[in-house]
Amino acid sequence: MDAGFNDGPGDIAALRQALTAARAQALAAEQKHLDTAAELAVAKAMTSDDKALIAHQALRIAKLERQLYGPRKERTAQLQDQMEFALEELEATATEDEIAAELAVAKSTTVPGFVRKRPEVRATFPDNLPRERVVIDPPIACGCCGGDRLRKLGEDVTRTLEAIPRQWKVVETVREKFTCRDCEKVSQTPAPFHVIPRGWAGPSLLAMILYEKFGAHQPLNRLCERYALEAVPIPLSTMADAVGAACHALSPILTALEHHVFLAERLHGDDTTVPVLAAGKTDIARCWVYVADDKPFGGSSPPAAIFYYSRDRTGDHPQAHLAKWSGIFQADAFPGYGKLYAPDRKPGQIQEAGCWSHARRPFFIHADLQETARRRAKGKKPVVVSPMALEVVRRIDALFEIEREINGQSSENRRALRQERSFPIVEALHVYLEEKRNDFPHTHDLYKAINYMLKRWSAFTLFLDDGRVCLSNNAAERALRGIALGRRSWLFCGSNRGGQRAAAVYSLIVTCKMNGVDPHAWLTDVLGRIAAHPASRINDLLPWHWKASRKEASLAAAA
DSSP: OHHHHOOOHHHHHHHHHHHHHHHHHHHHHHHHHHHHHHHHHHHHHHHHHHHHHHHHHHHHHHHHHHHHHOOOSTTHHHHHHHHHHHHHHHHHHHHHHHHHHHHHHHTOSSSOOOOOOOOOOOOOOOTTSOOOOOOOOOOSSOTTTOOOOOOOOOOOOOOOOOOOOOOOOOOOOOOOEEEOTTTOOEEEOOOOOOSSGGGOSOHHHHHHHHIIIIISOOOHHHHHHHHHHTTOOOOHHHHHHHHHHHHHHHHHHHHHHHHHHTTOSEEEEEEEEEEEEETTEEEEEEEEEEEEOOGGGTOOSOOEEEEEEESSOOTHHHHHHTTTOOEEEEOOOOGGGGGGGOTTOSSOOEEEEOOHHHHHHHHHHTTOHHHHHHHHHTTOOOOOOOHHHHHHHHHHHHHHHHHHHHTTSOHHHHHHHIIIIIHHHHHHHHHHHHHHHTTSOTTSHHHHHHHHHHHTHHHHTHHHHOTTOOSOOHHHHHHHHHHHHHHHHHOSBSSHHHHHHHHHHHHHHHHHHHTTOOHHHHHHHHHHHTTTSOGGGGGGGSHHHHHHHHHHHHHHHHO
């Protein structure tokens, strides 16, 4: 055995040669494995990138089609939201796979790098943002020859969007006391007004709490948790006191806003459910909205919305809201509105204007080819597509196409163009509905849909004779959208008074948005000024007047 082990130097050389060959073979295998892993990583990144790019283009096409042709489907907006969510996930996945591919390619010697095909996006650097210039120390010697005779040729600038974390501070308002040496009486400047008793919260903090609660739909308990994590603990009861005090301070503006809304000759109206906490259960209350918007017919009056809260849904509430108003009322066919349209109503008659979007909806259900295909693909019972419903939807869509072309024109031009283009379509549709009504049993959904329109035909055709009337009630539905989204977050109102406060702040926030005003900035400025503001000039604080005054002030400062 010993002789076999020690055969001489020749055997050692052979072992060394074999070990070298084995190491080379292992390195080649490892490199091949790295190359294979890099190829797989690049392929995965390319696949993720293609999916993200396809999703981006599909979303872009959907948005362009909606902009060009309008809401051709009832669920278009909802589907676009789903597409945006899917794009968000695909973009994140593509970026993650791209980084993994770059790391894998760096370890490979044969696999080419992966360059992602990013879609063109708009710049996210608004001109109004401040700029901070960070200059990296330049080289002091040439990287090639080492010489120090360098001259600046130019520069490359990389712009990065950065956010500064929220800053908290305590403002100490000092009022010095002075004593008179003649009479020894103490003199002191009066304390400034604070929205909150003893002034524990400043206007910006109050505005942030109000907007987070009613604009961003964050309950106060979640705000308390977040502020505590930022080392600023505020008790829930203290924050609730701030909401009540701020709402009370803003009540004069709400009164002025309500007066402005009911000066309009035409209003949109609608309501939505609001869960409210009750003893051992949750009741379903209502939030009503009335929107004044003259932009569709070129009116100069600023748009505005006023909200009301009620514990139930009866006709007494809209009748009380509109008790002193008369004009054109655009709403759905809620029976509680019936007394508003009485010919002998005081102080004047209210004309009913029908919503063609509501009328179109039941027909669309029986004309949705895509939903039928989806249900069939899932093995569910498909909805029977009705040729009659398809025809009605086609004709109503033709009316909306005309409306998109005349939107923003004067009421006279709108009326003239409607008489010329829309009137024949409406007359033909009326004849068609009369012919088809008896083709369905009285219990059929399409019979009910046809009957719904024919019974209110004068309300649906009012837009032909009055250019101020819109074809749909979408303005009111847009105003209520925030409440519908917020219900998923705050779940219910705590009380009737809470519902009333919510309606008041909704009125202010929605009106700000309708006029292109930042609600937080408006609330901050108004809460800081309203105490010293003359009551006779309270209208100056309404969002559109506030916006104009701020613009004038900025122009004067720039001059």
